[in-house]
Amino acid sequence: MLSLKHLPLSSxxxxxxxxxxxxxxxxxxxxxxxxxxxxxxxxxxxxAFLQVVDDAKLVKPTEIALNNxxxxxxxxxxxxxxxxxxxxxxxxxxxxxxxxxxxILSSGEYSSIINDITAKRxxxxxxxxxxxxxxxxxxxxxVLSMTExxxxxxxxxxxxxxxxxxxxxxxxxxxxxxxxxxxxxVGAYGLPIPKTASRSLTSCAGVADTMSVLTNxxxxxxxxxxxxxxxxxxxxxxxxxxxxxxxxxxxSVERQIGLTQQEHITxxxxxxxxxxxxxxxxxxxxxxxxxxxxxxNEAMRLRKLIEYVGDMLSMEIDVVITDGSxxxxxxxxxxxxxxxxxxxxxxxxxAPQDLLEKSLFLAGRILEFDPxxxxxxxxxxxxxxxTSGRALEMINKIIxxxxxAPQPQVGHLTRDxxxxxxxxxEAIDNSRINKIGVWAGAGQYPGAGLDLLKKVxxxxxxxxxxxxxxxxxxxxxAYANSxxxxxxxxxxxxxxxxx
Amino acid sequence: MLSLKHLPLSSxxxxxxxxxxxxxxxxxxxxxxxxxxxxxxxxxxxxAFLQVVDDAKLVKPTEIALNNxxxxxxxxxxxxxxxxxxxxxxxxxxxxxxxxxxxILSSGEYSSIINDITAKRxxxxxxxxxxxxxxxxxxxxxVLSMTExxxxxxxxxxxxxxxxxxxxxxxxxxxxxxxxxxxxxVGAYGLPIPKTASRSLTSCAGVADTMSVLTNxxxxxxxxxxxxxxxxxxxxxxxxxxxxxxxxxxxSVERQIGLTQQEHITxxxxxxxxxxxxxxxxxxxxxxxxxxxxxxNEAMRLRKLIEYVGDMLSMEIDVVITDGSxxxxxxxxxxxxxxxxxxxxxxxxxAPQDLLEKSLFLAGRILEFDPxxxxxxxxxxxxxxxTSGRALEMINKIIxxxxxAPQPQVGHLTRDxxxxxxxxxEAIDNSRINKIGVWAGAGQYPGAGLDLLKKVxxxxxxxxxxxxxxxxxxxxxAYANSxxxxxxxxxxxxxxxxx
Numbered sequence: 002m003l004s005l006k007h008l009p010l011s012s013x014x015x016x017x018x019x020x021x022x023x024x025x026x027x028x029x030x031x032x033x034x035x036x037x038x039x040x041x042x043x044x045x046x047x048x049a050f051l052q053v054v055d056d057a058k059l060v061k062p063t064e065i066a067l068n069n070x071x072x073x074x075x076x077x078x079x080x081x082x083x084x085x086x087x088x089x090x091x092x093x094x095x096x097x098x099x100x101x102x103x104x105i106l107s108s109g110e111y112s113s114i115i116n117d118i119t120a121k122r123x124x125x126x127x128x129x130x131x132x133x134x135x136x137x138x139x140x141x142x143x144v145l146s147m148t149e150x151x152x153x154x155x156x157x158x159x160x161x162x163x164x165x166x167x168x169x170x171x172x173x174x175x176x177x178x179x180x181x182x183x184x185x186x187v188g189a190y191g192l193p194i195p196k197t198a199s200r201s202l203t204s205c206a207g208v209a210d211t212m213s214v215l216t217n218x219x220x221x222x223x224x225x226x227x228x229x230x231x232x233x234x235x236x237x238x239x240x241x242x243x244x245x246x247x248x249x250x251x252x253s254v255e256r257q258i259g260l261t262q263q264e265h266i267t268x269x270x271x272x273x274x275x276x277x278x279x280x281x282x283x284x285x286x287x288x289x290x291x292x293x294x295x296x297x298n299e300a301m302r303l304r305k306l307i308e309y310v311g312d313m314l315s316m317e318i319d320v321v322i323t324d325g326s327x328x329x330x331x332x333x334x335x336x337x338x339x340x341x342x343x344x345x346x347x348x349x350x351x352a353p354q355d356l357l358e359k360s361l362f363l364a365g366r367i368l369e370f371d372p373x374x375x376x377x378x379x380x381x382x383x384x385x386x387x388t389s390g391r392a393l394e395m396i397n398k399i400i401x402x403x404x405x406a407p408q409p410q411v412g413h414l415t416r417d418x419x420x421x422x423x424x425x426x427e428a429i430d431n432s433r434i435n436k437i438g439v440w441a442g443a444g445q446y447p448g449a450g451l452d453l454l455k456k457v458x459x460x461x462x463x464x465x466x467x468x469x470x471x472x473x474x475x476x477x478x479a480y481a482n483s484x485x486x487x488x489x490x491x492x493x494x495x496x497x498x499x500x
Numbered sequence: 501m502l503s504l505k506h507l508p509l510s511s512x513x514x515x516x517x518x519x520x521x522x523x524x525x526x527x528x529x530x531x532x533x534x535x536x537x538x539x540x541x542x543x544x545x546x547x548a549f550l551q552v553v554d555d556a557k558l559v560k561p562t563e564i565a566l567n568n569x570x571x572x573x574x575x576x577x578x579x580x581x582x583x584x585x586x587x588x589x590x591x592x593x594x595x596x597x598x599x600x601x602x603x604i605l606s607s608g609e610y611s612s613i614i615n616d617i618t619a620k621r622x623x624x625x626x627x628x629x630x631x632x633x634x635x636x637x638x639x640x641x642x643v644l645s646m647t648e649x650x651x652x653x654x655x656x657x658x659x660x661x662x663x664x665x666x667x668x669x670x671x672x673x674x675x676x677x678x679x680x681x682x683x684x685x686v687g688a689y690g691l692p693i694p695k696t697a698s699r700s701l702t703s704c705a706g707v708a709d710t711m712s713v714l715t716n717x718x719x720x721x722x723x724x725x726x727x728x729x730x731x732x733x734x735x736x737x738x739x740x741x742x743x744x745x746x747x748x749x750x751x752s753v754e755r756q757i758g759l760t761q762q763e764h765i766t767x768x769x770x771x772x773x774x775x776x777x778x779x780x781x782x783x784x785x786x787x788x789x790x791x792x793x794x795x796x797n798e799a800m801r802l803r804k805l806i807e808y809v810g811d812m813l814s815m816e817i818d819v820v821i822t823d824g825s826x827x828x829x830x831x832x833x834x835x836x837x838x839x840x841x842x843x844x845x846x847x848x849x850x851a852p853q854d855l856l857e858k859s860l861f862l863a864g865r866i867l868e869f870d871p872x873x874x875x876x877x878x879x880x881x882x883x884x885x886x887t888s889g890r891a892l893e894m895i896n897k898i899i900x901x902x903x904x905a906p907q908p909q910v911g912h913l914t915r916d917x918x919x920x921x922x923x924x925x926e927a928i929d930n931s932r933i934n935k936i937g938v939w940a941g942a943g944q945y946p947g948a949g950l951d952l953l954k955k956v957x958x959x960x961x962x963x964x965x966x967x968x969x970x971x972x973x974x975x976x977x978a979y980a981n982s983x984x985x986x987x988x989x990x991x992x993x994x995x996x997x998x999x
Contacts, residue, residue: 009554011551059509086975130631130632134632137602257625259593477586
């Protein structure tokens with residue numbers, strides 16, 4: 002028997018157990034092997050990966066130390082008596098190998114894989130293997146199986162609500178924060194919208210990051226349910242909700258290995274929305290040469306896949322393919338995006354028109370899920386809700402209900418990127434703009450990002466500012482500055498300066 | 501600036517850096533993200549993955565703590581002043597993504613990937629992604645590129661030796677420890693044989709494990725070179741040698757995710773042998789229905805691949821395809837295999853004949869790399885060296901030179917698995933025997949394993965022992981016992997007991 006100790010280390014979702022190299026209960030002879038153990042003594046066995054310590058001040062030979070993740074799961078006080086045994090690899094890893102070999106996996110196999118991920122029986126390496134193997138090819142029924150498996154046991158039920166809506170955008174377009182505006186309009190209209198949002202994976206800001214600038218989004222299941230019932234709308238970062246747990250672990254590994262396959266994202270998004278009890282979902286697929294989805298063909302294939310999975314799982318999904326050729330709005334990065342969103346909601350004259358129009362279009366489509374609304378009316382109803390100030394009222398209600406945010410400031414280190422020719426902005430490269438923003442610190446620091454002062458079609462004089470870089474620390478600022486001049490992401494059609 | 505602290509934790513080849521959540525020099529705001537940092541202050545920047553600590557007793561906000569791996573690499577005393585910066589992902593990860601998408605990678609891309617792995621710029625997850633992606637398909641030129649990249653900078657040169665030999669077996673056959681016998685015979689003959697051996701990856705014992713029972717195999721480059729020059733033969737575990745570093749990290753991840761693709765193993769083995777300065781290599785591919793390579797067709801394809809890579813890298817390779825239909829020898833597991841090996845070298849009457857004959861056959865092939873030897877003479881010369889006791893003399897010389905081993909004992913917990921029918925042993929399932937051995941503790945404990953008392957073709961009476969399980973602790977013993985009855989791995993052609 003070993004005595005439980007808590008080592009307050011956080012390790013990115015993995016359960017780690019630390020044993021002294023001369024552990025009294027287990028022969029720790031080969032530190033080059035990653036060993037999975039089962040820890041007994043709690044309500045259920047806890048799985049963990051063994052780490053070896055050679056300092057008795059950290060962990061005594063009579064102790065077993067657990068990191069934050071494992072300590073929380075075992076739910077026992079320090080000093081509790083525990084026993085350990087070697088854990089056999091979960092049988093579902095055989096299915097991962099079958100996928101590596103190019104096979105189609107059954108629904109039962111996906112269910113076993115996702116259950117074992119949820120039970121923390123997969124190392125992050127195992128999850129990475131599964132994602133790379135399945136990322137190269139998944140049939141439509143496999144995406145369905147994975148989605149069903151990811152939904153998990155905890156599904157929100159919204160009593161007596163026939164229609165529960167939400168919106169999701171597949172991303173790849175910087176600044177595209179229609180979600181918050183849509184939520185305000187739809188909530189003000191009266192359709193329940195339990196908005197689940199994620200933090201940035203590879204972009205300058207996720208919806209949860211931008212919303213975090215305005216209000217607290219780290220709320221639990223109970224608060225989220227209560228607020229949606231009371232106000233019709235609430236925005237929660239799904240990390241804090243107890244739904245689709247495996248999906249979070251998968252996202253974390255996706256972010257770490259930088260692999261974002263549409264099939265995985267689709268099943269993950271649909272699973273989260275299903276677990277949140279959404280019955281009617283609007284899915285926005287932006288298409289552009291430098292967006293995530295590059296062609297209408299590709300978008301159409303993805304749309305068919307999403308519609309198939311939605312139909313099989315009885316979710317009403319309206320897939321819209323939108324223009325993703327350039328960033329939406331001016332701000333890229335959480336604080337700058339929140340500024341744009343608030344300008345739209347406040348009906349400011351300098352509100353970005355593209356963000357305004359896209360939000361109204363999408364909100365209108367969601368409102369038309371309501372059978373009481375005639376086809377084609379949605380846009381005008383949405384516009385009326387926005388211009389009347391009812392959307393602003395709703396966002397203020399949400400902010401008040403969820404609690405004030407710490408109000409981060411826009412990054413104080415700035416540099417203006419100017420045009421070296423006079424002409425017209427022909428194109429803005431989404432993926433380059435996103436990269437420069439990330440290099441400037443966006444995704445990490447809410448105040449970092451880019452403020453786009455010129456958009457496609459704008460005329461520009463030589464020396465005039467195209468965009469402004471904002472950083473929150475000198476390291477990021479220096480890095481963004483050192484790379485931006487190589488390629489600014491803007492394409493200007495030059496004309497003689499005396500044109 | 502942060503003050504260096506050593507946290508004596510071992511983490512399976514990954515460099516880890518621990519910062520307090522209120523770190524003075526860096527904003528540690530998002531513990532769900534795996535962040536790669538560069539640590540400045542040593543001779544070269546050290547790359548590490550960030551871990552977050554919420555206890556100032558472990559790591560103060562003014563400190564940066566490094567685990568064993570990173571502390572060794574930075575090579576500075578505790579208290580040294582260090583600065584950190586966010587590390588950008590290595591550009592070669594883009595090539596990994598190209599491989600995931602199904603592309604053929606160039607030689608330069610393999611070189612960049614392997615260099616970044618060597619520099620510890622890949623997390624184990626990144627390495628897993630690369631292995632799974634390339635494991636599904638590699639062209640022959642890709643295997644060549646990977647092999648060349650894996651060789652690395654440190655290559656052993658054996659002055660004035662025209663021929664430097666070694667042997668490798670692709671594995672999958674329990675108990676198959678011809679290597680040690682071959683090394684003794686070839687060394688006694690006088691051909692230099694710098695034998696590099698590995699520990700068990702997924703089997704009951706690697707050559708290094710079995711040799712560890714007899715002598716110390718953890719020797720460094722200098723000792724290894726000196727001993728081969730003095731005695732013509734030495735056996736080193738390649739983990740302890742400063743060659744093909746990336747290959748070790750790749751093996752470690754392969755072991756952890758349980759993925760062993762022939763292309764990777766081939767390039768890894770050839771790279772290690774090339775780095776060890778081997779000019780002539782005998783490669784044994786055992787074929788059997790339950791061996792790693794299941795058909796002659798598959799073996800032939802692999803042989804062509806190995807010959808192609810060898811030719812391009814000017815290594816003389818003799819590939820032999822051997823019978824891998826059942827285990828070789830009686831012992832499975834390090835101690836039991838070492839017993840068999842010593843019986844053969846001591847010319848004992850009860851030495852396993854299959855191990856003896858296979859060793860003579862392979863040693864003979866190696867001896868024939870010597871141009872002085874006429875074709876076909878090798879076997880007889882090898883036999884003469886063995887029966888005359890010169891091979892035993894050589895192994896004793898090696899044991900004496902490398903130092904005594906701790907002499908582990910065979911596992912004291914035993915159970916005889918008996919036949920429930922009388923008949924003839926028709927088949928023994930290699931992969932099942934290996935699994936039962938691993939469950940009994942082999943691979944982890946040298947004394948654990950199986951002693952096979954019956955082989956294919958032997959007659960067996962009902963109630964007679966087929967094999968004996970040996971375990972070193974009650975947990976492994978209980979587990980092996982609980983699963984072995986489901987399927988013993990033996991196929992007996994039953995006959996009536998009064999036959």
